[in-house]
Amino acid sequence: MDRPPTTFSQQPMTDTETKITQAQSAALDLANLDEKTRNDALHAIADAIEAHSEEILEANAADVEEAEKLLEAGEYTQAFVDRLKLSESKLESIAEMVRSVAGQEDPLGKTLEARRLDEGLELYKLSVPIGVLGTVFESRPDALVQIAALSLKSGNAVILKGGSEAAESNRVLYEIICEAAQEVPEGWAQLIEAREDVATLLERDDAVDLLMPRGSSAFVEYVQDNTSIPVLGHTEGVCHVYVDADADLSMAEDVAFDAKVQYPAVCNAVETLLVHESVAEEFLPAMADRYREAGVELRGDERAREIAEMDAATDEDWTTEYGDLVLAVKVVDSLEAAIRHVNAHGSKHTESILTETAEHAEKFMRGVDAASVFHNASTRFADGYRFGLGAEVGISTGKTHARGPVGLDGLTTYKYHLEGDGQLVATYSGEGARPYLHEDFDGEWAPGRLSEE
Numbered sequence: 001m002d003r004p005p006t007t008f009s010q011q012p013m014t015d016t017e018t019k020i021t022q023a024q025s026a027a028l029d030l031a032n033l034d035e036k037t038r039n040d041a042l043h044a045i046a047d048a049i050e051a052h053s054e055e056i057l058e059a060n061a062a063d064v065e066e067a068e069k070l071l072e073a074g075e076y077t078q079a080f081v082d083r084l085k086l087s088e089s090k091l092e093s094i095a096e097m098v099r100s101v102a103g104q105e106d107p108l109g110k111t112l113e114a115r116r117l118d119e120g121l122e123l124y125k126l127s128v129p130i131g132v133l134g135t136v137f138e139s140r141p142d143a144l145v146q147i148a149a150l151s152l153k154s155g156n157a158v159i160l161k162g163g164s165e166a167a168e169s170n171r172v173l174y175e176i177i178c179e180a181a182q183e184v185p186e187g188w189a190q191l192i193e194a195r196e197d198v199a200t201l202l203e204r205d206d207a208v209d210l211l212m213p214r215g216s217s218a219f220v221e222y223v224q225d226n227t228s229i230p231v232l233g234h235t236e237g238v239c240h241v242y243v244d245a246d247a248d249l250s251m252a253e254d255v256a257f258d259a260k261v262q263y264p265a266v267c268n269a270v271e272t273l274l275v276h277e278s279v280a281e282e283f284l285p286a287m288a289d290r291y292r293e294a295g296v297e298l299r300g301d302e303r304a305r306e307i308a309e310m311d312a313a314t315d316e317d318w319t320t321e322y323g324d325l326v327l328a329v330k331v332v333d334s335l336e337a338a339i340r341h342v343n344a345h346g347s348k349h350t351e352s353i354l355t356e357t358a359e360h361a362e363k364f365m366r367g368v369d370a371a372s373v374f375h376n377a378s379t380r381f382a383d384g385y386r387f388g389l390g391a392e393v394g395i396s397t398g399k400t401h402a403r404g405p406v407g408l409d410g411l412t413t414y415k416y417h418l419e420g421d422g423q424l425v426a427t428y429s430g431e432g433a434r435p436y437l438h439e440d441f442d443g444e445w446a447p448g449r450l451s452e453e
Helices: 016-030 035-051 053-072 078-084 088-102 142-153 164-180 195-203 217-225 249-261 277-293 302-307 315-319 335-345 358-367
Strands: 111-118 121-129 132-136 157-161 189-191 210-213 239-243 270-276 297-300 326-332 350-354 372-375 412-419
Touching (some): 016 132, 016 157, 016 189, 016 195, 035 053, 035 088, 035 142, 035 164, 053 164, 078 164, 088 142, 132 142, 157 195, 164 189, 210 217, 239 335, 249 270, 249 350, 270 335, 277 326, 297 302, 315 326, 326 335
Parallel strands (some): 132 157, 132 210, 239 270, 270 326, 297 326, 350 372
Antiparallel strands (some): 111 121, 121 412
């Protein structure tokens, strides 16, 4: 590649311990980098991805070639290989995503709260970066770019560990990102590759502030069980679409089809279709035909199989994320039964009800325990870019500290700034203590604000 020389391309790969320490040091400087510099770096990254698309696609082709060999051997699925593939149009979308992140409002330095403790004593709660993020993600190479872009915009250093199946793609993308972001503190992004590197990462609670694993529930549980670092878990998407008794069946057919077929390999694709018994005989035959024409394998409960042709579903099907053109189908006798099924078998990712009755929608949306719950919309909308977050580092199925698509706000925390004028705690203690005001007010923190008034 004809790119300007940088310290990143000239230095040999260092061990994981050193990389983590470098990221920790860079995070302190990155937290104070102004917004314009961060945005300029993001635009430079987007331009570099477009400029070096040929090299990226060449590296990706090598990954895909190896993956297709394992597909033939039965070790990979077609959906897995599809997630791995990049194209010119995909790279254009990735570059646009990076620019979208740059265009988001700066998440740092916001005054979240302002409180007057007393005259001349003001407390401010400000948004700041988390620090050092550790990420382990799946085969999609675009995940590396998304995570790096969001980390940079939010002022966080990041340690990136992608799947070995995307190793060539990840290396090239990582190098391009680092070389493009010339004005960002060196070491802000680190790439680790070996499985044993993950074990090292999990041990560094002294340097890593948040772990963000993306993968199976078993893997996320492994991370949670083997580290004292806070974990923001992104697990399977066992998503449901429920066709209510009062659904517009024509619309329901289109939405249910989109939720499964538009891109079945991702976590927000529907895996189970629930249909109210009162509309099942009218809805399911045509719906099943449309799915089959698109290559979808249907697995239904006994009542569904009495209405439309499909294979028998097992208990395992109700909790499986297929990530492929496979769909479980169940007929339920009530809205309450649909809610119970979702709460019992879902992964708290994304659920959707299709109904024309507002009361039914409200009951479902309040009753279902999930990060995102939709009314008359495809589960595929559960996405950071589509939510207007610029992009996402993942979709958190937990409840703290962020939930659903995690964008810039999910990568920040806060700290308190107190502006005073020589006040003493003794003044507010003991007999004759001066009372606190504790008055909230609208105001932005600025250093020395009180002395300027």
